Amino acid sequence: MQPKRNAARRNLRKGLDLIFVHNPVLITGLALAPVIMGGFTVKNGMGLSLVFAMVTIPVLVLSSFLGMLPEKIPQYVRTIACAVLAALMLIPARLLAGGIAPNLFDSLGMYFSMMALNTVWLVCAPSCQKKKPQWALWDGVCHSLGFFVCTLLISLVREFLAYGTFWGGATALPVKFPPAAYAFGGFIIVGSAAAALRWGIDRAQDIGRLVRRQQKKWRMGR
Amino acid sequence: MPQYEPKAPYVRSRDSAFTMMADMIIAMLPLYFMAFYFYGSRALLLGLASVAAAVISDLACILLEGKTPYFRDISAVVTGMLLPLMMSAATPYYVVVSASVFAIVFVKHVFGGVGQCAFNPAAAGFAFAVSCWPAQVFAYPAPFSAPGAFGSAAEGLSSGPAWNLFQGGVPTNDILDLLLGKFLGPMGLTNIVVLVTCLFYLLFRGAVSWQAPATFFAVMVLAVFLFPRIPETGPMSLVYEATTGMWVFGGIFLLGEPGTLPKRSSSRLLYGALAALFTVLFQRFGQVEQTFAFALLLTNVFGFTLDRGSERLLRRLRRVYIATKTKRSEKKSAQRA
Amino acid sequence: MNSLISIFTLLLTALVLQNAVFSRALDVTALLAIPFEKKSLRLFGLILTGVSTIASLLAGLLNPLMGQWKNVQYLRPVLYIILLAALYGIACLVLDWKKRDWLRDHTALLIAAFFNCAAYGAMALTVYSSYNWLESAASGMGVGLSFLLAVFLLEQGKRCMSICNIPKSFRGLPAELVYVGLISLSLYGLIGHQLAA
Numbered sequence: 001m002q003p004k005r006n007a008a009r010r011n012l013r014k015g016l017d018l019i020f021v022h023n024p025v026l027i028t029g030l031a032l033a034p035v036i037m038g039g040f041t042v043k044n045g046m047g048l049s050l051v052f053a054m055v056t057i058p059v060l061v062l063s064s065f066l067g068m069l070p071e072k073i074p075q076y077v078r079t080i081a082c083a084v085l086a087a088l089m090l091i092p093a094r095l096l097a098g099g100i101a102p103n104l105f106d107s108l109g110m111y112f113s114m115m116a117l118n119t120v121w122l123v124c125a126p127s128c129q130k131k132k133p134q135w136a137l138w139d140g141v142c143h144s145l146g147f148f149v150c151t152l153l154i155s156l157v158r159e160f161l162a163y164g165t166f167w168g169g170a171t172a173l174p175v176k177f178p179p180a181a182y183a184f185g186g187f188i189i190v191g192s193a194a195a196a197l198r199w200g201i202d203r204a205q206d207i208g209r210l211v212r213r214q215q216k217k218w219r220m221g222r
Numbered sequence: 223m224p225q226y227e228p229k230a231p232y233v234r235s236r237d238s239a240f241t242m243m244a245d246m247i248i249a250m251l252p253l254y255f256m257a258f259y260f261y262g263s264r265a266l267l268l269g270l271a272s273v274a275a276a277v278i279s280d281l282a283c284i285l286l287e288g289k290t291p292y293f294r295d296i297s298a299v300v301t302g303m304l305l306p307l308m309m310s311a312a313t314p315y316y317v318v319v320s321a322s323v324f325a326i327v328f329v330k331h332v333f334g335g336v337g338q339c340a341f342n343p344a345a346a347g348f349a350f351a352v353s354c355w356p357a358q359v360f361a362y363p364a365p366f367s368a369p370g371a372f373g374s375a376a377e378g379l380s381s382g383p384a385w386n387l388f389q390g391g392v393p394t395n396d397i398l399d400l401l402l403g404k405f406l407g408p409m410g411l412t413n414i415v416v417l418v419t420c421l422f423y424l425l426f427r428g429a430v431s432w433q434a435p436a437t438f439f440a441v442m443v444l445a446v447f448l449f450p451r452i453p454e455t456g457p458m459s460l461v462y463e464a465t466t467g468m469w470v471f472g473g474i475f476l477l478g479e480p481g482t483l484p485k486r487s488s489s490r491l492l493y494g495a496l497a498a499l500f501t502v503l504f505q506r507f508g509q510v511e512q513t514f515a516f517a518l519l520l521t522n523v524f525g526f527t528l529d530r531g532s533e534r535l536l537r538r539l540r541r542v543y544i545a546t547k548t549k550r551s552e553k554k555s556a557q558r559a
Numbered sequence: 560m561n562s563l564i565s566i567f568t569l570l571l572t573a574l575v576l577q578n579a580v581f582s583r584a585l586d587v588t589a590l591l592a593i594p595f596e597k598k599s600l601r602l603f604g605l606i607l608t609g610v611s612t613i614a615s616l617l618a619g620l621l622n623p624l625m626g627q628w629k630n631v632q633y634l635r636p637v638l639y640i641i642l643l644a645a646l647y648g649i650a651c652l653v654l655d656w657k658k659r660d661w662l663r664d665h666t667a668l669l670i671a672a673f674f675n676c677a678a679y680g681a682m683a684l685t686v687y688s689s690y691n692w693l694e695s696a697a698s699g700m701g702v703g704l705s706f707l708l709a710v711f712l713l714e715q716g717k718r719c720m721s722i723c724n725i726p727k728s729f730r731g732l733p734a735e736l737v738y739v740g741l742i743s744l745s746l747y748g749l750i751g752h753q754l755a756a
Contacts, residue, residue, distance in 0.1 A: 029592025029732045033676050036584040075666060076651035080644045083674055087640035094633055105633075110683035113636030114676045117643075119588045122674055175316050179353045183582050184747060187740030188328055195332075195726075195733040202728065287726050332737050334724035340716065341741050353747050508748050516748025519741060523712055526719040 011135050015142035021201055023146045024120050026194040031118040035151055036186035038111035042167050045155025047097050047104040049148040051115040054093040055086045056147075057140035059121045060128045064136035067129030075126075082125050086116040120147070154193055158186070239337065242480065243296045245429035249420040250303050250475070256416055257409040261311035262368035264375065265409050268306040271315050276302030276322040283331040297336050301325050304344040304475055307410025308468060308515070309351065312363045312375040321351035339481040341522045345472070345515040352510055360385070360511050362406040381511075382406030384466040388511045392452050393462055400465040408512075411471035414464060421474045430478035433490035434497070438473045441498035451506060469501050472514040482522045488536065489528035496528070497521040566697040573701020576750050579677050580709035581743040585702070586677040590713060591735050597714065599668055604710050606672040608703025610646065611681040612696055617642055618682040619695025639682045640674075647673035677702055712742060 024030045031052070039045045059082045066078040090113055097104045097112070105112055120143055128136040159165055161180035164173035179185040257265035280298035284291050302322050309318065325347030333340045351359050361379035369375030383393030383405055395405045403413030411417060424430040443460060450459030464470055477483070477497055484493050500520050504513035579585040586607070589595070595603060618639060625631050625638070650669070654662040662669070672678075681702040685695040716738045725734050 027732075030588055032587040032592070032736075033584045036587065074651070074655065076648065076655075079670055079674075080648050083644040083647075084641055087637045087644075090636055090640075091633065110636075110680055110687070113640075113683070114679055116636065116640055117674050117676050117679055119593075119671070122670055123593075175320070177320070177354050179350070179744075179747075182353070182747070183584050184353075184740045184743035186584065187587075187736050187743055191332075191729075191733040191736030191740060192328070194736065195728040198733070199728040328737060329741065331726065332729050332734055333720065334726070338723040340719050340723065340738060346741060346744065349744050349748065353744065504748055509750060510748045513748045516745045519745035523715050523719075523742060527715045530718070 011138065015135075015138045018139070018142040019146045019149060020197070023150055023197060024143050025147055025150045026190070026197045029194075030120045030123060031115075031147065032190065034108075034111045034114055034118070035154060036190055037183060038108045039151050039155040039158065040162060040181040040186065041107075041159040041165075042152065042155050043101045043104060044108055045151040046100050047108060047112065048115060049144065049151050050097055050100065051090070051093045051112060052118060052120075052147045052151075053140075053144035054096070055089045055116050055118065056121050056143055057137065058089055059086050060124060060136045060140040060143075061133055063121075063125040063128045064131050064133045067131070078129070079125065082121065083117075086121065090116050150193070150197075154190060157193075158189055161185075161189075239480070240294045240296065242429045243300050245424060245427045246300045246475065247296070247303060249424050249429070250300075250307065250410075252416050252420065253307055253410040253413075254303075256403065256413050257307070257311060260365040260403070260412075261363065261409055263371045264369050265306070265311050267371055268309075268311070268313065268315065268318050268409070269303055272306045272318045272322045273299050273302035275319040276305075276326050279323045279326040280330070283327060284335070287331070287335075295336055297330075298326055301330070301343045301347070305347050305351075308344075308348050308408050308471065308512070309359050310362045310379070311409035312361065312369040312379055313358055314355075314374055314376075317351050317355050317358050320354070321347040324350045337481045339479075341519055342476055342479050342482050344479075345476050345518045345522075348515040349519060352512070352515070356510070362408070364406060365404050380406060382466065383462065384511050387452060387462060387466060390452060392454055393466065397461060400461060403465075405466075407466060408468070411468060412465070414470060417470050417474060424474065424478075430474070431483070431487070431490060433487050434477050434483060434494035435473050437491045437494035438477055438498045439494075441495050442469055442473070442501065445498065445502045467505075468512040468514040469498075472501075472518060473497075476515070476518055482525050484525045484529040484532075486529055486532050486536075489525075489532040492528050492532065493521065493525060496524060562693065566693065569694055569697045570701045570704070573698055574705045574708060575746070578705040578709065578746065579680065579702045580706060581739065581746050582750065583680060585680045586675060586706060587736075587739065589671055589675070590706070590709060591732055591739070593667075593671060595668070599665075600710055601707070602665075603668055603672055604703065604707040606669070607675060607677060607706055608700060610643075610673055610675070611678045611699040611703045613699075614639075614643060614646060614678050615681040615685050615699025615702075616692060616696040617646075618685045618699075619690055619692035622686060622689075622695075635686065636679075636683070639679060642682075643673055643675075643678060677706055709739075713739065716742075 018024060022028060025032060025035055034048050038048055062085050063078065063082050066081060069078075093115075094105055094112070101107075124139065124143070128139060131139070156166070158180045160171065160173060161177045162185070163181070164171055164176045177185070180189060254266060254269055276298040281291055305322050305325065306313070306318050325343035329341050329343040329346040330336070330339050360381060361376075362382045363369045363375065363379055367378060383395050383400070384407065386393045393400075399405050401414060403416070405412060421430075421435065425432055425435075443464075446463045447456040447460050450456060452459060452462065454462070473494075477494065484490050497518055500517035501514050504517045508516070510516065573579070577583065580587060580590060589603060589607075590600075621638070621642075625635065647669070650673070651662065678699075681699040684690075684698055684702075688694075688698070690698060713735070716735070720734055720738065729737070
């Protein structure tokens with residue numbers, strides 16, 4: 001019973017790490033293209049996160065089920081099945097995205113559909129074949145959360161800098177930096193965000209180490 | 223901070239980074255004087271604002287990285303002084319300040335600080351300002367119009383002869399005015415006489431190596447002379463392009479930046495030629511009035527490669543040379559025997 | 560002759576002005592994040608060029624057939640991705656038959672090269688710019704070649720950055736992103752920011 005519980009705890013922990021410590025976009029560098037080119041307003045960022053979740057979660061679960069098939073079936077057939085499911089998931093995603101903003105599909109252009117080929121599921125699907133469906137689901141949810149958090153923050157900053165607005169509403173920013181919405185601004189802002197996240201994680205780990213050392217000392221003293 | 227480790231005889235070299243930077247600053251003072259003469263105190267205040275922003279952001283970055291500040295490093299001052307010279311004298315203060323903060327934070331310190339820049343900070347800062355606010359950077363006040371020192375000075379601005387050239391037309395300015403710098407243009411780089419004097423000063427002091435500017439100016443002058451982009455004769459095209467373009471200023475002050483310049487003299491020659499090639503191409507096909515800064519950024523990518531390439535080439539040549547030499551000496555000894 | 564010139568212009572435009580990486584940010588992940596070796600990154604670029612050429616050629620042939628449907632723009636991406644999957648399947652079948660060992664060693668590379676936003680982007684661009692089949696193939700090839708150009712430029716950058724004393728939190732991916740951003744800024748002088756789609 002104990003090893004099983006430990007494995008579950010490890011899986012839970014691994015999934016939660018995907019939100020910050022192993023963030024799929026900022027730390028691992030997956031699915032960068034839509035964030036750089038599409039994520040320049042909060043609405044776009046929300047739309048991208050929605051499509052990401054709609055595509056990644058089912059595909060990872062499917063690949064976990066595909067892992068149960070006999071080994072005779074070659075690997076590429078499973079990849080093709082995943083890709084077809086990802087493409088089909090674009091249709092409900094497009095219907096739901098209309099709820100966020102009616103013109104979201106047009107304003108994101110080809111970057112909306114590009115989420116179906118995001119590198120997250122391409123990289124994680126093979127490893128998910130060895131996982132149980134519930135843990136593949138948990139992986140997908142955590143990947144989506146990590147993507148959502150970072151895309152939301154980046155698109156918020158970019159919309160604020162480029163247009164001086166927040167969710168389309170005006171704010172009191174006196175100077176606007178239009179390149180924040182261009183490709184090169186996207187590269188630089190995403191790069192800086194990645195550096196900032198790394199810096200934050202390093203500091204958090206430093207603090208954690210310090211606390212643990214103090215705890216140890218305290219225990220020894222007692 | 224000396225750029226190289228002191229070697230065995232421990233003779234103090236005159237050319238430390240500090241003296242080089244100080245020479246750059248001294249060379250820029252006449253440009254600021256001309257800007258003050260044409261546009262009044264706003265020119266100086268823009269320079270001050272830019273330098274202050276650059277120095278403060280430099281200090282902040284150094285402290286954030288956990289290094290100790292080094293007060294003989296004045297490269298931030300140079301970057302800060304270069305930026306406003308390339309812009310209009312009526313540029314709002316926030317443009318200059320954000321350009322220099324961008325140059326220092328995202329171009330200089332991301333790649334490791336002084337002497338290790340992958341890109342030229344001043345050129346990148348200017349390119350950033352152009353991409354953000356092209357209307358403000360390229361709208362010039364008339365000389366002697368004295369734009370207000372504080373606040374915005376957005377009245378009575380218009381585009382200069384560089385815009386005419388960009389549109390494929392011939393500027394209507396008087397030639398003497400063009401040569402003296404009395405026309406609508408960036409505040410620091412209209413007077414070509416002062417610029418050329420600065421070049422000779424820097425070359426004489428050894429603050430700028432001669433190789434890169436030599437090939438750069440040679441290729442630029444040839445290209446502008448032989449293939450004018452306006453319906454004019456070669457010499458006139460040269461006068462118009464040289465007086466109104468940013469490339470003369472850039473070739474003097476930006477191209478020779480020691481952090482991005484290749485280290486071997488042969489590759490410096492190639493580097494200058496490459497920069498000129500990109501500048502001409504960007505002028506022809508670009509969407510911006512002053513393209514030198516953008517072309518220089520692209521050239522910076524190849525600096526390190528040129529060093530490696532010329533190193534390899536020279537090594538191969540040396541091998542061939544040694545091989546032929548030994549063959550010849552063997553022949554001679556065989557003949558003697 | 561005219562069509563040759565127009566195709567050459569298309570290739571050049573795709574290579575420099577609308578570079579897949581620097582102005583559209585396609586496939587930055589393969590360029591920066593996936594730990595390919597230098598040689599396999601070039602191989603990846605070559606395969607990508609082939610895939611994007613064939614895929615956009617097929618897209619260019621399919622586009623006139625799909626023109627009459629209602630709501631076609633919502634179904635088109637699905638069809639394109641299924642097309643890419645079919646291409647991948649054919650390539651794998653052929654390789655499985657002829658060169659099984661090579662296929663086993665390069666599975667990840669092949670997946671990344673076929674299910675790839677640059678290949679998809681090349682297909683999507685044929686619609687936005689309403690190219691005919693020949694122009695589509697040329698633009699697809701341009702996308703692949705422009706990725707190879709970006710690989711070359713970034714190799715120089717990586718060499719340069721390897722001797723720089725980059726701050727710890729910027730080392731690796733962030734500094735490379737900023738580097739690509741600054742190259743993209745330099746190309747801004749050439750194109751401004753107007754881009755189709």
